[in-house]
Amino acid sequence: MPGRLLFALSLGALAAGAISGSANAQGAAPNYAGTWHCSPQPASCQNSGQTFTVTQSGNVLDIKSDNGGIGQAKLSSNTTMSVGGPWNMVGVVQPDGRIEWSNGTVWSKQ
Numbered sequence: 001m002p003g004r005l006l007f008a009l010s011l012g013a014l015a016a017g018a019i020s021g022s023a024n025a026q027g028a029a030p031n032y033a034g035t036w037h038c039s040p041q042p043a044s045c046q047n048s049g050q051t052f053t054v055t056q057s058g059n060v061l062d063i064k065s066d067n068g069g070i071g072q073a074k075l076s077s078n079t080t081m082s083v084g085g086p087w088n089m090v091g092v093v094q095p096d097g098r099i100e101w102s103n104g105t106v107w108s109k110q
Contacts, residue, residue, distance in 0.1 A: 029059045030078050036099070036107040044105050048087055052107065063087075 033056040038045035049065025056062075059075035063083065073083035079093040091099040091107075099107040 029056070029075050030093075032056055032061055032075075032081075032109075035110040037110055038105050038107055040106070044103075048103075048105065051110075 033054050036052045036054060038048065038050050038052065049067040049069055051066040053064045054061050061073040061075070061081065061083075063069075063071045063073060069086050071083050071085060071087055073081045073091070075081045081091045081093075081099075083089055083091070087101075087103070090102040093099050097109060101107065
């Protein structure tokens with residue numbers, strides 16, 4: 001009986017480790033930190049800025065524009081995000097890495 005109990009406990013520990021390993025294997029959010037450039041120029045980006053500096057902590061992006069705007073975005077998936085004020089827009093990351101925003105602008109990583 002003790003051998004069966006030990007075997008059952010070992011199986012339970014292996015299963016828990018496998019489940020834990022799968023959760024960790026899903027990986028972290030993609031890295032969007034860096035400097036981004038807004039286009040088309042100049043009219044569409046004039047109010048929001050031409051260059052944006054992004055820092056990232058998990059799925060939260062802190063954004064600063066070259067004209068002094070400061071905002072925060074949250075990743076809703078690995079390829080979609082939403083940013084609050086002052087910009088209030090939704091972005092979709094394209095396969096080439098550019099972000100297309102709901103306000104018609106496109107950001108390219110520099």
